[in-house]
Structures are given as structure tokens and as C-alpha cells.
Amino acid sequence: MMRFLVRHVGNMGDLVFFVPPILATLKNKYPDCHITFVTAWGLKDKKNRWGKRNQNGFCVSLSMTNPHIDQLIHFHSTKTVLDGSLCIEEGVSFPTWSSAYYEAQKKSDNYDDVFELDVGIAQDENPMTHLYSDIGMPEETYTDYKIYLTDKDKEVAASVMENFPRPRIVMLESIEGRTTRGWDPDKIPVLEKEILKTYGCSPIWFGAKFPHEYEGRPLTLRENIATLLFCDAGIGVLSGPIHFAAAVGLPTITLFCDQPLYRVAPAVFLNAYITEEKKMHRTLIGPTGPVLGFLKEGSTKINLTPKEWATQNYHDWSLPGRQATKSCVSVITVPEVMTVLNDIVHT
Numbered sequence: 125m126m127r128f129l130v131r132h133v134g135n136m137g138d139l140v141f142f143v144p145p146i147l148a149t150l151k152n153k154y155p156d157c158h159i160t161f162v163t164a165w166g167l168k169d170k171k172n173r174w175g176k177r178n179q180n181g182f183c184v185s186l187s188m189t190n191p192h193i194d195q196l197i198h199f200h201s202t203k204t205v206l207d208g209s210l211c212i213e214e215g216v217s218f219p220t221w222s223s224a225y226y227e228a229q230k231k232s233d234n235y236d237d238v239f240e241l242d243v244g245i246a247q248d249e250n251p252m253t254h255l256y257s258d259i260g261m262p263e264e265t266y267t268d269y270k271i272y273l274t275d276k277d278k279e280v281a282a283s284v285m286e287n288f289p290r291p292r293i294v295m296l297e298s299i300e301g302r303t304t305r306g307w308d309p310d311k312i313p314v315l316e317k318e319i320l321k322t323y324g325c326s327p328i329w330f331g332a333k334f335p336h337e338y339e340g341r342p343l344t345l346r347e348n349i350a351t352l353l354f355c356d357a358g359i360g361v362l363s364g365p366i367h368f369a370a371a372v373g374l375p376t377i378t379l380f381c382d383q384p385l386y387r388v389a390p391a392v393f394l395n396a397y398i399t400e401e402k403k404m405h406r407t408l409i410g411p412t413g414p415v416l417g418f419l420k421e422g423s424t425k426i427n428l429t430p431k432e433w434a435t436q437n438y439h440d441w442s443l444p445g446r447q448a449t450k451s452c453v454s455v456i457t458v459p460e461v462m463t464v465l466n467d468i469v470h471t
Contacts, residue, residue, distance in 0.1 A: 125156050125157060125158055126154045126156070126157040126158070126236045126237075127157065127158045127160070127234065127235045127236050128150060128154075128157055128158070128159050128160070128235060128236065128237050128238070128239060129160050129162070129229060129230065129234075129235040129237075129238045129239070130146075130147065130150075130159055130160070130161050130162070130238075130239045130240075130241065131161075131162040131163070131199070131226070131238075131239070131240050131241065131242060132161075132162075132163055132183075132240075132241040132242055133162070133163055133164040133174060133183065133199050133242055134241070134242055135167070135364060136179075136182055136186075136364030136367065136368070137363065137364045137366070137367040138241075139163075139182070139183060139186045139187065140186065140269050140270065140271050140367045140368060140370075140371040141251075141269055141367050141371075141393075142241060142251065142252070142255060143187075143190075143241060144190065144192075144268075144269065144270035144271075144272075145252070145266050145267055145268055145269075145270070146239075146241060146255055146256070146259065147159060147161070147190065147192040147193065148192055148266070148268075148270070149256075149259075149261065149264055149266055150192070150259070151192045153261070158194045158195070159192060159193055159194050159195075160193075160194065160195040160197060160235070161187060161190075161193040161195070161196055161197065162197040162199050162221060162226060163183040163184060163187050163196070163197070163198070163199060164183045164184075164198070164199045164200075165177045165178070165181045165183060165184055165198055165199075165200075165211060166178035166179050166180075166181055166182060166183060167179065173201040173202070174199055174200055174201045174223075175199075175200035175201055175202070175203060175220075179332065179345075180332075180344065180345035181213055181345075182345055184196065184198060184211065184213050184218060185213055185214075185344065185345045185346060186271065186345070186346070188213055188214070188216060188218070189272040189273070189274055189346070190272050191272060196218050197218065197219055197220070197221050198210070198211035198218045198219065198220045198221070199220075199221060199223075199226065200220050200221065200222055200223075201222065201223055202222050202223070203220055203222055204220060204221055204222040204224075204225040205219065205220040206219045206220070207219070208220075214344070237259075239258065239259045240258075241255060241258075248384060250386050252265075252267050252393070267393045267394075268393075268394070268397055269367060269370050269371035269390070269393070269394060270371055271346070271349055271368065271371040271372060273346055273349070273350050273353075273372070274346070277344070277346045277347050277349075277350040278350050278353060280338050280343065280347045280350070281343070281347055281348075281350035281351040281353060281354060282353075282354055283338060284336045284337075284338055284343065284347075284351055285351050285354040285355070288325075288328055289324075289325045290325070290356065291323050291325070291356040291357070291469050292325075292328055292354065292355035292356050293319055293323065293325075293327045293328065293355070293356060293357050293358075293359070293465065293469070294327065294328050294329075294330045294352065294355050294357070294358040294359070294369065294374070295312075295315075295316070295327045295328070295329050295330065295358075295359055295360070296330050296331065296358050296359060296360030296363070296365035296366055296368075296369060296376075297329070297330055297331020297332065297333060297334070297360070297363075297365050307361055307379055307453060307454065307456070308454040308455075311457070311458050314458045315327075315359075315458045315461060315462075318458055318462050319462075319465070322462065322466070323469070327359075328355065330348070330351070330352065330358070330365055330369075331365055335348070336348060336351060349368045349371075349372060350372070352368060352369050352372045352374045353372050353373070353374070355374055356374075356375075356468070356469060357374070357375050357376070357377065357465060357468045357469060358374050358375070358376045358377070359376070359377045359379075359461060359465065360376070360377075360378065360379065361378070361379045361380070361453060362378050362379070362380055362383075362389060366378055366390065367390070370390035370394055370405060373403065375402065375403050375404065375405060375406075375468050376390050376405045376406070377405075377406045377407075377408060377461060377464050377465060377468070378390060378391065378405070378406070378407045378408070379408050379410070379453050379456050379461075380407050380408065380409050380410070380453065381409055381410035381411075381452040381453040382410075382452065382453070385407065385409070389405075389407045390405040390407075391404070391405040391406060391407040392407075402468060406464050406467075406468070408456050408460055408461065408464060410452035410453045410454070410455055410456050411452050411455060
């Protein structure tokens with residue numbers, strides 16, 4: 125039996141876009157293999173350390189139901205707690221490995237191969253092509269997104285969504301959040317009014333800032349994602365919530381710019397698997413200039429004139445200053461979004 129050690133401690137989108145097809149492919153090629161998967165509890169803290177539980181412990185929460193993982197490990201920068209007393213999610217305990225312990229395991233004879241999916245990917249690279257090459261399968265093309273929801277997740281979500289009239293159009297959180305990949309905030313209330321006027325019901329906000337409740341408690345991360353199963357369309361800038369929606373089969377409209385389309389737009393990676401036209405994913409692309417860059421990394425300056433940049437008041441990717449001038453995604457109009465939305469809802 126082949127034994128693989130696989131690590132990924134990245135962001136939400138990666139855990140539904142990169143990781144599941146890689147693990148599924150390993151299991152397909154080596155049906156009897158054993159996969160030990162190492163992931164963090166959430167994002168790094170301000171001192172660049174892993175271990176703190178944040179954003180609903182999303183890495184562990186999204187990984188613990190994956191049937192291709194035989195052993196799930198919580199990654200911590202400094203602590204090793206093998207009895208599982210540190211990391212407990214939904215009543216289930218998982219061992220914790222420190223950075224040093226993980227490095228020792230990599231060098232041990234316990235595994236036939238070690239794959240680290242935390243690699244940096246260049247702007248002009250297809251991310252899945254890059255990762256499949258890293259695991260020795262350069263000809264592989266399988267790219268289906270996946271979130272493994274439990275029956276209970278779906279049952280709770282169905283109960284919650286019964287309270288919302290149809291069509292259920294979801295505004296995915298990053299469209300409202302202050303990120304350098306966000307949409308022009310002045311257009312958001314206009315879009316909300318147009319949706320209400322056209323369909324007779326307001327859009328539903330999705331994300332940590334807009335939690336649904338079930339029997340007096342907030343939904344878990346997976347239960348919240350499961351609510352998207354019972355909706356009709358989702359709208360957002362490329363981000364974790366877009367990946368969640370795509371992974372459960374909700375047709376999405378991705379507002380996009382400044383990156384090659386194959387950088388992870390669901391329309392590119394998922395439409396090949398979809399036969400029903402209504403469920404296909406759409407991408408609206410702003411007028412991208414000659415220079416491409418990851419806006420989250422602070423490269424908004426490439427899209428602005430010196431005068432605009434001087435008044436931008438940019439601090440970092442989470443405090444980008446004036447959103448309306450930050451990038452070409454901001455010029456995507458409400459009528460454009462509505463035209464595509466009508467195509468999805470009325471197809």
C-alpha cells in the first residue's frame with residue numbers, strides 16, 4: 125500500500141478548487157493508498173503563525189468530511205499534541221503537528237511520497253497544471269470542484285432556506301467586503317434594487333458577516349455553504365465564496381479582471397462538466413489593461429494613474445482605500461450583471 129503525506133494550509137478557495145481533485149486523482153490512480161492530509165485550523169495570525177482557530181476553523185471543517193483523506197492532521201507552528209486534545213471540530217479530535225514535527229515526518233520512512241500543495245503559482249500558469257506536475261501527473265486534467273457535505277448539513281440548510289422566496293439570488297460576501305478585488309461599493313445598492321424590482325424579492329447575502337441561524341444557533345461553515353444548494357444564482361468577485369457556490373452546483377456570475385481567465389474562474393474549469401445550460405457558470409470581465417497582477421498582493425497601482433494612486437489611500441489588501449478607482453473590475457455595470465443574471469434565471 126502506497127502512503128502519501130499531503131499538506132495544504134492555504135485559503136478557502138484552494139480547499140475546494142485545488143485540493144479535492146488532487147486527492148481524488150491520487151485515490152483513483154492508487155485505489156488502496158493511504159493519505160495523511162495536513163492542514164491548518166484557519167489563516168495565519170498577525171505574527172505569521174499557524175494554529176489559531178478562525179473563520180469557523182475552515183481548513184479542518186472543509187477537510188474532515190473528505191472521503192479521500194485517511195488521516196487528518198491539524199498544523200500548528202509551535203505545538204505538537206498527538207492525543208487530539210487541542211484540535212476538536214464538531215466533537216471530533218484531530219492530532220496537532222508542529223512545524224518541526226511535520227519536517228521530521230517528511231524525512232521519515234513512514235511515507236512513499238510527500239506532496240506540498242502550498243506552492244506559489246506564477247501569474248501566467250494554469251494552477252491545476254502546475255499542481256498535477258508537482259505530484260508527477262502532468263497529463264492529468266481533472267478539475268472538478270468539490271465540497272463533501274453531510275446529510276445533516278443539507279437537512280439544516282434546507283430548513284433555513286424554506287424561509288426565503290424564489291428566485292433565491294445570492295450576493296456572495298466578497299462583493300460587499302473591503303478588498304482590492306471587491307466591486308465598486310456604490311453599485312451594490314443599485315444592484316440590490318434592480319434584483320428586487322425584477323424578481324420581487326431581495327437578494328440573500330452570504331458569508332460570515334451575514335450568518336443564518338437554525339434553532340437559535342448560527343450555522344456551521346458547511347451548513348452555511350449547504351444553503352447554496354437551495355438557491356438559483358450567485359454573484360461575486362472571484363474569492364472563496366464563489367468557489368463554495370461553484371462546488372455545490374450553484375450557477376455563478378464571477379466579476380473578474382487583471383488575471384488570465386484560466387486563473388480559477390469557474391466558467392473555465394467547471395463548464396466542461398455541465399450539460400444543463402441554466403447551470404453553466406458565467407464570467408464578466410472588466411477592461412483589463414496590458415499589465416496583469418494579483419490585486420490582493422497590493423498591485424493596484426498598475427491600474428491607476430499617478431494622480432489616482434496619490435488619492436487612493438491604500439494601506440494593504442484589506443484596506444485598499446477608494447474602491448471605485450482601484451481596478452478595472454469596478455467599471456462592470458449593474459445592467460451588465462442583470463443581463464447575465466436574467467439569462468440564468470429565465471433560461
